[in-house]
Amino acid sequence: NRGETSSGSGRPVIGVDYPRSDTDFWNSYIKYVPQYAKELGLELKTTNSQNDVAKLSSNVQTLISQGVKGIAMAPQDTAAIAPALQTLATKKIPVVSIDTRPDQGDVFMVVRADNRAYGEKACKFLGTKLNASGKVVMLQGDLASINGRDRTEAFNDCMKKNYPAITVFGEATNWDGAIASQKLQIRLTEHPDIKGIYMQSSFALAGTLQLLKQRNLLVAPDDPKHVFVVSNDGIPKELQEIAAGNIDATVSQPADLYAKYALHYLKAAIDGKTFQPGRTDHDSTIIQVRPGVLEDQLSAPLVTRDGGAYGGIQSVKPDDKSLWGNNI
Amino acid sequence: MSEVAQARHITKRYGSTVALDDAGITVRTGETHALVGRNGAGKSTLVAILTGLQAPDSGSVTFGGAPAPRLSDRDAWRRRVACVYQKSTIIPELTVAENLMLNRYDRGRAGLIDWGTVRRRAHELLTEWSVDVDVRTRAGDLSVEQRQFVEIARALSFGARFIILDEPTAQLDAAAIARLFARMRDLRRQGVTFLFISHHLQEIYEICDMVTVFRDARHIVTAPVAELARGELIAAMTGEAAALATPRTRRAPAESAHALLDVDGLSTAGVFEDVSFQARPGEIVGLAGSGGSGKTEVAETIVGLRAADAGTISVTGRRLRHGDVADALAAGVGFVPQDRHHQGLVPAMSIGDNATLTIPQRLGPAGFLSGRRRDTIAAAAIDHLAIKAPGPGLPVAQLSGGNQQKVVMARALANEPRVLVLITPTAGVDVRSKEFLLAKVEQVADAGTAVVVASDELDDLRLCDRILVMFQGRIVAELPRGWADRDAVAAMEGLTIDG
Amino acid sequence: MGELTTAPPRRIAGGVALARLRDLALVPAIILIAIVGQIISPVFLAPDNLINIGQTMSEVALLVLAQTIVLVAGKMDLSLESTFGLAPGVAAWMTVAVGAGHGLGLVPGGWAIPITLAVGALIGVANAALIVRFGLHGFIVTLGMLIVLRGLLTGISGGQTFFMLPDSMMYPGTAMWFGIPASIWICLGLFAGGIVLLGYTSFGRSLYAIGGNVDAAKAAGIRTDRVLWIALVSASTLAALGGLMLSGRLASVAASQGNGAIFTVFAAAVIGGVSLNGGKGTMFGAFTGILLLFMIQNVLTLAGVPAQWIGALNGAIILIALVVSRITSGKAQE
Amino acid sequence: MGELTTAPPRRIAGGVALARLRDLALVPAIILIAIVGQIISPVFLAPDNLINIGQTMSEVALLVLAQTIVLVAGKMDLSLESTFGLAPGVAAWMTVAVGAGHGLGLVPGGWAIPITLAVGALIGVANAALIVRFGLHGFIVTLGMLIVLRGLLTGISGGQTFFMLPDSMMYPGTAMWFGIPASIWICLGLFAGGIVLLGYTSFGRSLYAIGGNVDAAKAAGIRTDRVLWIALVSASTLAALGGLMLSGRLASVAASQGNGAIFTVFAAAVIGGVSLNGGKGTMFGAFTGILLLFMIQNVLTLAGVPAQWIGALNGAIILIALVVSRITSGKAQE
């Protein structure tokens, strides 16, 4: 069958579907993938589903017809991918799911950072910095995004449990910087004493800083007017701003590790290796989510200016060479 | 029981406008009944009610004594009365066959439309009425006359013995009108009854037996045509006794005057060829010709609406750029286009804006407009042309046809033209407004403007100091003042004039 | 009885033939894309890939079918893209059990398809009431509806995806008939029906008449309001069916299902020769339009065009298709 | 000359007054929302919040201004939403230094504003060429352009956000003049200019004439093609300026900047009384339309409406506004 159409070089062909190409985070993922594919000696076919699950399932078909031996994907809609996974299972093509965990169906491995941990880290940092009281705005992503929801829920749960005196204003923003800025502006007008901002993604970074600047709130961290800002993603711009003291922390998503281990596990699957729950050789843990689904939970470091510990969480400094944002 | 159709005590309102006010009509079997009235008198509204398109607010319609069918039963209506409406009911994107057979297709097995039979029946229908058109043609590609006859053939094809024609002649030239009338006489001999609406009173006298006059939504009089003299008829329509046809006392302009407009060797391939003429100050030149003779196109070329292939147009010695309306306006050409709805007016804009559309430079400096200056100019025009309107701010869409045409005239006169070009300036305008507009044209000419009138209406042409008759794109005759109707018509039809 | 008219203009006969040819206008383009596709990747014409194209286009194709009906009648329905998501969304909401699938579990799964179609029809009724009954402008009514319905889906789903759909909902999107996905059969069948409807039934011809000249249609005894009601309601119902097929294929209803699809739908219809001003265009043309767009997307994917440039390329091809159809039709577009 | 007998219908005088009143049609709604807002949250009428509304609406308001010009002339420009993102995107791409900001750093920062406006104008030229010169349908040309331009922005940015914009790009979105953001001044100034342009210049009147009846406009010596070129090019340039202001305010250009804005723009224009068929509507009306929409959004946020229902509510309010404007205008909409 057409499965044998692999290249003359004899390297195994794998397919990678990129989820979207309109965020800095995923773009660096897209940049890393071919690099690691070359390192691992894999031949790469790629597609891009542009954040549309219907396109993803069609792309899977395309990749299958191109004769790939394994597929890495990052389904942004974790429910809708089940039929595609079923098709792949019947064709015995192993799947590695990046960043999200399918709600149904088997995959060889989920490579993912713990999004709940993002929300929790942000909460602990803000709780510590605000001395457990005050008002905080959370700029959520899209209601439809599971990662956004995980972050939101974890942040809210943690606040309720550990810092009940902190008021949280959650604002849905559709991952849109303009909407985020508009909602933040309204909240800042309504509550000029807001002391903390949690942005669930770096999309709102520039607009938020601009708004703080306009309201003369962009001051040094030791100034009493300072508003503590926690971002998420770990793009280079965030690291710069942390170093400059404009924002205070971010959670660095391991874009490089996503790419590296996605391909690592795919190659392993093609080579017939299997994995068990437990510690890995790269400072993470594999857990069994449900029968047939293992998840390698990569660590996502909290980045702060001083690299201190907050609420029991150790952070790293923005110039740490291990951060993907410092390696592009 | 000799009446085919009767409408009694009909009242119909559109919002606050009363279109028909306790009006009625009785049409007897076999007669050709004329319905006349000024624009907005309610004629078309009555037609809509008589054909079941609209329900009257009150009053009743009977056919042969029996009450009219329910409004929803269109087929029953169409068996009783056929109609060619004032507004075209041809659907341009569909074929002629489909237009003819719309909503009454032949079906094959499985209940699907059998296009072969539909086309064949459409073809038979057109053959029966001697309309020579390929039924597969897109209706939008037909000429005005072809379209009109397709409509007539369709109306007749329902087998109704009572036919309403709402201004069928408004868009036809003399030859086509003659053919239509021949047709009507033919049908009348076969016992068909007609209700005929027209603004051309001579047509009423030519073809009708009875005439009913509406004025201001009311029924005024019904009488045999023979018993109602022209003056009385007009008096009934206008509500005034004053005689209209005052003989003109125009004097032709002095021979010596130089040409204001000089058209030389104008040609457009396939449309007209080598057209040359001049117009002197104060002279009114008629461009006569039937449909397709090229007179309209020549006039449109002069004003810049079309570009000619060859030839020159000069106004006071200055050559105009072909196909450039703005240049023509700047050179002092004013004009009334052929169709006021199409090219004359912007319906949503006010009288003031429409009347001053050609003269923005006079309304203020550097592209700005002074509303006050505009309204002053427009108010003067309203006064000058006796436009019935409360003020210059009224959208022209709310004016009646005659008054709309006056606004078009106001626009033509706004730039105080040296050369005034009028294309069928009185089409669809009632008899009073027509007299008025023609008198104005004369007045303008007397003030030293050269006027060109392109028309096939004898009433318009009679005004002219001389007429140039066009036939198939060429000027074939020049008739000096004092021509006989018969000669002009013959020339327009392409017959050589003897003597 | 003298001849009534002059000879018909010469170009007319050619015009008739041309009108028929216009239906096939996109066929050369489709063949061209097929050749290019095959050159780029030997997979392109493989049955698997063709089925892939057919299946992925089938749902949106139903939207094109629906929009074509509405466009021919001289109206527009932007809200179809929201109906595409909301109708199966409501069905899922009501049938999926409480818990992981995010439903309410109010009624048994067998109700899912009737609910989907009923919601579609109901949206059509709302559109028709506002447009036909109250005389509101179709573009802006359906723009408003698009926003409302999209909002409603976000509202009932809380922005989450419904899954664990009942079997009946899965069926149209997943079943195979004679080795080919049911959705392809449904799509082809409905288009065949659409061709017959528009070309050979008096209902279909009424749509053209209304789109061409509504007063003339009225005068010819066509119940224009009723025809428009039927057109709008069935368009919405078709959109709901399309959404159902997609939900089945993806085994879920995302809160964003259908978002942005209307752009593709309009592009397909217009490239396929359907006029935005009503009264012109055929079902076959519309089908070739959407087929062409999906083939292009497939080729771009196979060619490995960098994702960030796919959008620009796709748009450029649509624009070119427009310009070309302008040149071939030879007159200003409507 | 006493022969013109028919007395002018009585309703006419009222009609003129009504036409002027229609300009103020949304003022009661705006007052109502202000009252409701103030009841819901005492912050609503605080100067700070009013400035918020003004600042957040100013950029999209420029799109509405641009669209109004195009609509009055009887055309449509869907691509404005893409121009809104692409124009500042190109400027950022060319001026931002290589590195974290994702630019190419080809030219010094001072070029940013000229580049933005030039790109805007160029897009307008492309639109005008296709629509005016080649007679393509405006809706579908600009739909194609919308897709192409959106794709181009994704292409040049690689989908990423441009940061670290040059100072000159930041200025219009961030400067304060007399204690009020410059963008509010710019927006108000341009709308005032727009009111004068449409109401008191011959260019503006030409737009109405063309939109109302293009043949009549031609016959009146208006160079319709030239006017349409100017209208389309200036609309695109205004959209570019709006995008510039937003980029400045957010200190960045996202690859998605402007996506979906066109729906809001159309809704605002139509609610504000601008006809989609051309020739009707005023700049002031359009301004009240966009103001109303942003006030509603602000109130909904302040009221703490659950996020998933905001979309539905917003849409419902837009629909209601349409129905109400239908009732007040008293006749079928165009």
Ligand SMILES: Nc1ncnc2c1ncn2[C@@H]1O[C@H](COP(=O)(O)OP(=O)(O)OP(=O)(O)O)[C@@H](O)[C@H]1O
């Ligand atoms: N659809 C309509 N809406 C509102 N008013 C209308 C409508 N149709 C007709 N009218 C009103 O009815 C009145 C009579 O119009 P109608 O068309 O019957 O006049 P008419 O006698 O046929 O005029 P003409 O000789 O110009 O054709 C007009 O004054 C007009 O105000």
Ligand SMILES: Nc1ncnc2c1ncn2[C@@H]1O[C@H](COP(=O)(O)OP(=O)(O)OP(=O)(O)O)[C@@H](O)[C@H]1O
């Ligand atoms: N849609 C309308 N709404 C309100 N009034 C109208 C409308 N249409 C026409 N009218 C009124 O109708 C009267 C006459 O209009 P009508 O349509 O009869 O013009 P017309 O003379 O028939 O034009 P034409 O001869 O070119 O057909 C005017 O007084 C005008 O106020």
Ligand SMILES: [Mg+2]
């Ligand atoms: Mg009339």
Ligand SMILES: [Mg+2]
């Ligand atoms: Mg009439």
